[in-house]
Amino acid sequence: MTAKVHWLDKFATFMPHTLRIVILLALIGSCIAVPFLLVLPLADTPWLLWLYGLDIVCQAGLGWLWFASDRPIRRHHIILWIVSLPWEWLVLSSPLVTQAMPWIIAFRLVRFVQLNMLLQDKAHITYRTPLLKRIASLMLNIVLIGHFTACGWLVIGLAQPDISWLAGRNLSAGDSISLYVQSIYWAITTMTTVGYGDITPSNNIEFLYAGFVMLIGASIYAFVIGNVASILGQLNARKNEYQERAHFVSQYLQQQNIPNDLIQRVQAFYRRRWERFQDYDQAAILSDLPSPLALDIKAALARHIVENVPILKHAPIVIRDVLLHAMKYEYVDPGSVIIKANQHYQRILFVIDGELTIEFEGEYIATLSKGDYVGNQSMILGEPTNACVTAKTFAELMYLTRDDYNAIKQLYPELVEVMRAAMAHNNEQASGLFLKGVVL
Amino acid sequence: MKIKTIDMHDKQIICLDGKVDTNTAPEFDSALTRLIESGSQQIVADFEKLSFISSAGLRVLLAAAKKLKATQGELVVCAMNPTVAEVFAISGFSTILRVFDDRESALAG
Numbered sequence: 017m018t019a020k021v022h023w024l025d026k027f028a029t030f031m032p033h034t035l036r037i038v039i040l041l042a043l044i045g046s047c048i049a050v051p052f053l054l055v056l057p058l059a060d061t062p063w064l065l066w067l068y069g070l071d072i073v074c075q076a077g078l079g080w081l082w083f084a085s086d087r088p089i090r091r092h093h094i095i096l097w098i099v100s101l102p103w104e105w106l107v108l109s110s111p112l113v114t115q116a117m118p119w120i121i122a123f124r125l126v127r128f129v130q131l132n133m134l135l136q137d138k139a140h141i142t143y144r145t146p147l148l149k150r151i152a153s154l155m156l157n158i159v160l161i162g163h164f165t166a167c168g169w170l171v172i173g174l175a176q177p178d179i180s181w182l183a184g185r186n187l188s189a190g191d192s193i194s195l196y197v198q199s200i201y202w203a204i205t206t207m208t209t210v211g212y213g214d215i216t217p218s219n220n221i222e223f224l225y226a227g228f229v230m231l232i233g234a235s236i237y238a239f240v241i242g243n244v245a246s247i248l249g250q251l252n253a254r255k256n257e258y259q260e261r262a263h264f265v266s267q268y269l270q271q272q273n274i275p276n277d278l279i280q281r282v283q284a285f286y287r288r289r290w291e292r293f294q295d296y297d298q299a300a301i302l303s304d305l306p307s308p309l310a311l312d313i314k315a316a317l318a319r320h321i322v323e324n325v326p327i328l329k330h331a332p333i334v335i336r337d338v339l340l341h342a343m344k345y346e347y348v349d350p351g352s353v354i355i356k357a358n359q360h361y362q363r364i365l366f367v368i369d370g371e372l373t374i375e376f377e378g379e380y381i382a383t384l385s386k387g388d389y390v391g392n393q394s395m396i397l398g399e400p401t402n403a404c405v406t407a408k409t410f411a412e413l414m415y416l417t418r419d420d421y422n423a424i425k426q427l428y429p430e431l432v433e434v435m436r437a438a439m440a441h442n443n444e445q446a447s448g449l450f451l452k453g454v455v456l
Numbered sequence: 457m458k459i460k461t462i463d464m465h466d467k468q469i470i471c472l473d474g475k476v477d478t479n480t481a482p483e484f485d486s487a488l489t490r491l492i493e494s495g496s497q498q499i500v501a502d503f504e505k506l507s508f509i510s511s512a513g514l515r516v517l518l519a520a521a522k523k524l525k526a527t528q529g530e531l532v533v534c535a536m537n538p539t540v541a542e543v544f545a546i547s548g549f550s551t552i553l554r555v556f557d558d559r560e561s562a563l564a565g
Contacts, residue, residue, distance in 0.1 A: 364546075392546050392547060392548065393511065393546075393547050393548075395546070396542065396543050396546035396547055397510060397511050397514075397543060397547065399510065399511055432541070432542055432545050432546075433545070435545050435546050436544075436545035436546075436550050436551070439545065439546060439547070439548030439550075439551070440548065440551035443548040443549070443551055443552060446548050447518055447548070447549065447552055450511070450514070450515060450518060450547075450549075451515060451518055451519060451522070453515070455511045
């Protein structure tokens with residue numbers, strides 16, 4: 017049974033992924049457009065106004081998106097959203113503030129913060145590759161900071177064009193595109209510490225600004241290098257660690273003079289386990305979660321197990337959950353001896369995937385595959401097994417111990433009925449083997 | 457173990473008292489074989505007083521059930537105590553043999 021979900025969270029989950037991408041793109045557009053609007057005459061750049069309008073529409077969507085999600089942090093998001101509303105429109109009509117209007121647009125720069133919040137909003141944007149997300153986020157931030165720096169450099173130049181860096185480049189009356197290209201070029205060369213020296217500050221404000229950008233640039237440079245190193249270090253880190261562990265185990269076994277075929281089995285097992293599970297420790301993942309949620313996840317993960325394990329298939333949900341909680345999972349490699357002859361096998365073993373062979377008095381007599389079970393007779397009769405069960409292929413198994421069976425039966429006596437229904441599966445083969453004298 | 461057979465004309469009842477294990481299973485096997493060879497087609501195994509059954513006992517039952525099935529006959533089981541019923545359920549044989557709660561319903565079925 018799944019927990020009741022708040023309708024706002026349901027709505028947030030329902031919101032199309034593409035809408036979030038559109039909002040993300042609009043925010044990026046806004047981060048680019050706003051500094052332009054601050055620096056360049058609006059008439060020169062009508063497309064910026066379109067971006068500005070699109071951003072306002074998307075801002076409404078973003079406000080709703082954040083309101084409808086992450087309830088504990090919603091207040092924080094809403095304050096930011098309120099700040100980013102187009103307040104400048106309210107004051108446009110007042111002649112007193114008309115002069116100041118372009119600077120009110122600077123409020124829009126809060127988009128940069130919103131953009132980073134959205135990029136980090138793991139609850140609503142799921143990244144298949146977190147590293148790719150980190151790289152994309154890093155590059156985007158670098159480009160936007162470069163853009164802001166360039167716009168700042170340009171606005172300082174345009175404030176006093178005749179005595180600024182613009183005069184030195186004969187750009188006092190340059191077109192918008194040339195002005196921006198030269199500014200971004202200066203910003204990049206300064207921030208990357210290349211500093212060709214072809215564009216230089218010409219007045220005190222520019223000297224101060226250039227000094228400030230150098231300091232910021234050096235920090236960003238260090239930040240970028242650190243991040244790139246960290247990202248490269250994380251690439252395949254999990255796989256490398258796994259391979260190292262497998263290598264260490266092989267080395268240890270060689271040192272202990274373990275036969276070569278056994279070592280090869282260990283290596284094959286490690287390779288196969290990586291392909292199948294990528295070394296995720298399901299038990300550790302589930303232990304991180306509250307138990308009702310972990311149980312739901314376990315049931316979802318175990319869908320194919322439930323379909324292939326007769327007792328789970330026939331059990332009412334309550335008993336199924338208890339059984340799922342109690343049953344243990346095992347992944348075995350070909351050649352593993354699962355049950356030996358003359359063994360008091362105190363558990364019932366179910367085959368989820370793969371094949372096992374049964375040998376009786378040294379001869380092959382049957383194969384167990386998906387959905388089959390073994391161990392039930394030995395467990396309930398209290399008699400030792402007299403046949404041998406070996407994994408023919410890599411196999412996924414699940415087992416229920418006698419102790420767990422008895423404990424669950426104490427709580428839910430109807431478990432016996434569940435077992436009766438479950439054990440009807442494949443009982444033709446089981447009875448055939450039993451009549452031959454096999455006890456498993 | 458004590459074995460008693462009751463002739464009900466159309467059906468034969470075989471009552472077991474005690475334990476069917478490796479030592480007593482041959483005796484049970486002989487009793488069942490005698491009934492089948494005498495032409496009994498419908499046999500009711502009354503387990504009311506049966507306290508334990510081992511793999512050997514189960515094997516005798518299964519083999520007899522198969523023999524009877526081949527000649528359109530049937531072996532049914534009734535009045536098992538919870539322990540024996542559980543052995544039948546877990547070993548998977550309660551779906552091969554028909555199981556009744558008491559002798560009356562077994563005779564009627």
